[in-house]
Amino acid sequence: MTHTDPQLHGVDPRVAGGRLTVDLDALAANYRFLAEQSTPAEAGAVVKADAYGLGTGPVVEALVAEGCRKFFVALPEEGLAVRASAPEADIYVFNGLFSPEAAAFYREGRLLPVLNSQSDLSIWEAHGWDDEDAPRPCALHVETGMNRLGLTPERAKIVAQENALTGALTPRLIISHLACADTPDHPMNRQQLESFQALGALFPDAESSLANSAGIFLGGEFLCDVTRPGVALYGSNPMNGTVNPMQSVASVHARIAQLRHVPAGATVSYGATPVGRDTLIAVTAVGYADGYHRSGSGAGVPLRTAQPVGSHGYIEGRRVPVLGRVTMDLTLFDVTDLGLDTLQVGDFIELMGSNLPMDELASACGTISYELLTSLGHRFERHYVRSGDHI
Incomplete structure (x- = not known):
């Protein structure tokens, strides 16, 4: 079953910039596992x-x-x-x-x-x-x-x-x-x-x-x-340095608002991050106001001097890097290797989920999964999924 209470679903899906899906079956499985470990x-x-x-x-x-x-x-x-x-x-x-x-x-x-x-x-x-x-x-x-x-x-x-x-x-x-x-x-x-x-x-x-x-x-x-x-x-790994035994519960996707070509040597986002090749950019309608942390930017934030690699998205079976700085309402991804014919406005890029574990995203943002989860904003369309339903 999927919850149908509109208050649970947040923004109308026709206009939402992002989607949060909560797998209640995975949550239940995690509880059963933790209850067994607690015996x-x-x-x-x-x-x-x-x-x-x-x-x-x-x-x-x-x-x-x-x-x-x-x-x-x-x-x-x-x-x-x-x-x-x-x-x-x-x-x-x-x-x-x-x-x-x-x-x-x-x-x-x-x-x-x-x-x-x-x-x-x-x-x-x-x-x-x-x-x-x-x-x-x-x-x-x-x-x-x-x-x-x-x-x-x-x-x-x-x-x-x-x-x-x-x-x-x-x-x-x-x-x-x-x-x-x-x-x-x-x-x-x-x-x-x-x-x-x-x-x-x-x-x-x-x-x-x-x-x-x-x-x-x-x-x-x-x-x-x-x-x-x-x-x-x-779904977060409770122990340092071990394989995560928990199932993924939350997934976050951002909607593509625009696809644009920029030539090599052009700059993107605040701070004017240069691009080194002709680049196809997917501009997505999620930013730090939605809990997608600015510290996960691909460039231009202090964390990148200590940890060079920023956050990634996932679409069409590929990881795609964040390009430049995450902004309040928009985040840019380099989707050049996918090609323009593969994507269209309205498609969704995974920001966190089964392909991009929350602990990995947290590390790219220099924080912990607790902060990522509790930062999720109220502008997402929300889905609660059980018993094999898929969105």
Whole structure:
């Protein structure tokens, strides 16, 4: 089936400059694989930032169908969006409580805050909602070396002692976050695990969660009770220096707006990049306003001095290089070797997908796949594909 809700499809396909296709079968397969790798732990799913840019509703529906019952977001508004597609799930909100007024959002969606500080603890104790059989359900984040969010070890010990007496809060989950899990032999991994195990033991009635996408592949004790796969669900390789075990989920295509010949010695785009031969250019209607990063330009950006090769497109079985600088709404590709008779205005060039993995594009742009996915703009025509449908 293909989703038909026009709000999911973005711009009308007759006028869209680009197309984003999300393969929900591949997403489901990735979840099943990560759940298997997580055994005996339960696999949740991180769907913050609009499911990493791919659309909360369709992504969450597909994951619920695969049996996912724990979701993680950054902000309560994201949690409310998840709740619409997962009425029975546990939904945890990472970034805590900013004010007493924020508690109303959690109550509305029966969201579970991740408490990161004494302020969070005080607000939730005073303003949180009660479960049928337990007061103020929540998660606690303990700091083990990331130094981003989380209760210090000293504060966590005090909280454990005080809450054992008062029972004011019901911690359902104790979490921390690995800083270097994508590098398996990094000593930080073992240090964090040992610190987390000691702090988790202070809350014997709560489940524990430490492993992100990369942490799942550390296996063993790192799996704890619940894993939190994120970027791997969407097709990115979670581990450095290994073959990617994940299926490609997102593909991005740009529409050709114009085909033009330029002679050798002419210049193209901002900064006047010279071309060394008679060149056929495909001008496509996607640029950095759509999340196709300027840093992936073929020339004229600082990254090209450190990494000479820029981004590529893929069309008619060939890779074609970006020519000159990516601009806000347009990107140029050198399609000379394909010939004018092969292409026409309205054709699509793949920017990212099964032929151009997102991790490769990220490397060409000097960034990571997380940033690519979450940068995808709202000017794309969107397709959600399942069960053999092809666009």
